[in-house]
Amino acid sequence: MDVLPYLVAGWVFLAGCYGLATSRNLIHAVGCLSVCQAGTYVLLLAVGYRDGGTAPVFSDLKPGTRPVVDPVVQALALTDVVVGATVTALLLALVVQVAKRHGTVDPDELGELRG
Amino acid sequence: MHHLIPLLVAVPLLGAGLLVAGGRRLPRPAAETVACAVSGGTAALALVLLLNSSPPMVEWVGGWRPVDGFSVGIVVLGDGPGLGMAALASLLTLAALVYSWHYFDEPPRRHAGSFPALMLLFQAGMCGFAIAGDLFNAFVYFELMSVVAYALTGYRIDEPRAVQGALTFAVVNSLGAYALLMGIGLLYGRTGELAMTRIGRALDAHGAPDALVLAAFVLVLTGLLVKSAAVPFHFWLPDAHAVAPTPVCMLLSGVMVELGVYGVWRVYGTVFAGPGGVPAPDAQRALLVLGALTAAVGAVMCWYQRHIKRLLAYSTVAHTGLFLVGIGVLKPEADDGTALYVLGHAGVKAALFALAGILLDRYGSLDEHVLHGRARALKGVAAMFALAALGLAGLPPFGTALGKAVTEEAVGGPFTALYVAVSAVTAGAVLRVAARVFLGLGPKPRESAAYETTGSGERPETRQRLTRVPDTMTAVPAVLLAAAVAAGAAPGFAGVVADAVNTAGSGGVRVAVHWTRAGVLLGLLSALLATGLAALAVTRPALLSAPDRALPLRRLQSGHVGDYVAWLLVGAAVLGALALPGVLGG
């Protein structure tokens, strides 16, 4: 249990990379990229966890009564989620244009930029 | 004064916001004037701050000054290199905006402000990254810069190549950014801090480096090296830079790639340089090997291109390799030289792209073979093109020459030869283009069905082909070239740069930087070699352009996203292997 969360994060990241490299469809590749990013969220939040802790949100909790987990990584992960969503949107916009201009979304068939 | 540092980001952002909000009403000239004013204002601010940056300033955004040495806020740095890069980025943005005045075809209907707004956002991202002193903050602005760059690269949606290049660029760079974030996560897990200096100190306090430090080093560097297009992370760059609109190319090649190198320098110097970081010999080995490889691959590939912008893009790859070698030897003199080299290169390379853009808009092609002898009429452009090529080779008194000379002296041995050879080959390729296109020298090259990207089939970026070149489009490269010369020739400038770099990093050692006889001679040698190579290539094309020998190398550049991702993984693993010995020994 001591390293399982980290290992899962690494696994998710590498699995996304594998999918990205072997993808036969650009839309699928974009999906894989968001899987890659899921790995980063898991790592960040796992790093900030504290045994027995709860969220540092004091609307229904008296400060100081329970140990709390690290809020900084949560803010980082939150930023990361937003960044991920926007990058995905932009990539998909590019995929739409690639499909329009090349008539395919298979990277094997895109052979214009070579050498 | 230090309260004004974050405004380098805030002002362009505000400008972009207002441009988009009012973009539906504003006529195009008004939008462009506003953009130029905002960008110029930011550049002025950066310069004013730069003049006041000795001693270096720091600013705690939100007023969260440290208590007992620890802060909860974000630190931004107001030191020479950071503000210098911000100023360079701002000035180049201004140049690109002026260049694109009356330049693009009709902007999207009712979105007159969107291109200038994107440029301002790009400027904000670059400035934010340059002044970041907090690792996660650096990541955020790194992403901002990347996101805008993707959108700008794909701006011409009618061009199949543009959208494909932008997509490749976006996928590879996003993956690199996520690797960087994984590295930040690891560092936070070990140290529990985010400010770079704090992380460095916490690593030192932890003791000798171990696998975690190595992994963090590899991941963070992977992210930054993808941006700076080091081999084998470089594949995206020619695909993207060759197809982006010309004003965007000026920014991408002139400063964005160099910001990646700057990031490596900054992060290594503040986070990993201590006893708890990566030992110097290992970092040196990693950077020198990758840098030399990048320079060599870039130069060879540059030589074989016929698509002019692609050729320039490879020359950027080659020069980035030289910069990496420069910072990789970890000597203060080399840092100073590299800083000067980056400044000079930015001027020269941006000017070259601007001139290539004129060719595209005047003749509707970027192919060296197709354009053979067709641009005889453009005398002034031809002169600037050749001059810029010589600047690229490092002809004194260009800033590139001074920077190169200083670095060559510092790196010593075989690397000096590498510097001379690489700058000569890339400049030779550019001179060859100049001789063929502007003078029509030599026989017209025969068409071959080789594995390559031709430059034909590119569409002009203006509404119609230009019949006469607007003054803005010629004035901008002229000013940029003059600035590149001034960077080398202006007395005292080099000393100021060196001082700023040394105060911020390099262990505080102060080094004097000036022209030396050996440096001048080496610069002349490079320029001479370049001219010779170009002359040989033009008069005896068969001798030097045997494509077969470089074919395996060229086949690697396959245009396939999956390949590039695979190379990224391999590159990260190689980086780890290169830096491994010291960690094992420690």
Place this chain on the structure above:
Amino acid sequence: MNRRMRLCLVALGGAGLAALFTAAFLRLPAFGGDRHPYGDRAVRAALHRHTANTIASVNFDLRAFDTLGETSILFASVLGCVVLLRQARDEHRARPEPADVAPPVRRYALLVLPVAVLTGLYVVAHGQLSPGGGFQGGVVTATALHLLYLGADYHALERVRPLGAYEAGDALAVSAYVVTGLAAVLAGTAFLANTLLPYGTFNTLSSGGTVPLLNAAVGMEVACAVVVLLARFLDQAVEIEEDSGK
């Protein structure tokens, strides 16, 4: 490069990275550890500023500069999508045929729509108190508006969606965020300093100084941005067609 070769490269690089990851993870502090210096400082700082939700405090006060970057990334990518998904020269718009939606779905959509919008606004408004905030609430609100597309059809959605206004709203919200930051500079303190407004009573809607302001700006920005984003994609998927003979 063929597929087999690529697979070999991926295996090589992946194996190297996997080894590196594993070795590094074994050296990380054990999961659930008790050492979080920055986190503990942040909790103290947030309580000192009367912000009940520490994450909101980190986002909009301690590390508000990051959030500025984040919102501008969103802004930039929406602007990028608008530019990339514009109508190209060789395309025209085709009116989609009106959809024929089953009554239960329509009733569900129209019933849930106000609930969803209210929930979104609630999540935004309580950002500095309970989990949630401008970003989460903004996305919920924007997605909720698209219930109209599900419940009625594309035309109904277009009627409540003056895109220009949303684009302007997006841009103005970003500008408002920056202006709030600049106000602090004009007052002589640091950019984005949270010193202008009283911190209020702990655990009430107006607590936290500028946190609620920035939160609201982000909420508006995100809601507008997501609406514009989805509109562009819907446009492409439903309306824009390439000219024939392409």
Place this chain on the structure above:
Amino acid sequence: MNGWLLAAAVVLTGGLGAALWGVATGPLRRRAVAQNLATVLAGSGLLLLAQGYDRPSYLDLALVLALLGPVGTLVFARLLADDLAADPPRARAATWATVGVAAATVAAVCAATGPGRAMGKLLVTGALLIGGNLIASRALSGGFGGVRGG
């Protein structure tokens, strides 16, 4: 670990695990149904978790999921209509079983909270979760006739 968390673990392992299997394999229709069920099960799991951690503020997650989950499924049903119409999914038993789990969860958590504002929120969440699920699952199975057009 208290009883609530144990129950959540059971729901998540059994239910969400099965739904994951369903969504990852098989024909499109099965995947769509499984996606819908996964939403409901995760919603129940979130309710149980909020109760187990004794944090009423975590209920917001379940509420948002109950709102957005069915919307997502309806979008799938709309955009994949052509694929689904050829081969409409039927999963009555699984749907009702999941609804049963969700209803039982809501009832149990309500009983534990007692009357008050929190309970109102719970009931709204539960109603949205179950109602949305039923509508979405009928929309998927084409029970409303083909949805055509934009």
Place this chain on the structure above:
Amino acid sequence: MIAVALLLVAASATAAVATRDPARQALVLSVLGVVLAVLFTTLQAPDVGLSQLAVGAALTPLLLLLTVRKVRRRPRREEDPR
């Protein structure tokens, strides 16, 4: 509890990569989003969970599907030029 959620995340991420058809992948990704939100709740990060729900469960799959639809709707250049 955390272990359960972690294993679910690992499994659904693997499934998302292994699903090669983009429309089906969108379905798996939406489940991945929900499972991640559950994991974040168990890691005591409700804020992140909430945004993951909003983004992962609704927005990203929706964008993916719209792209799929656009790509499919456009005529293939060689086969049937409309």
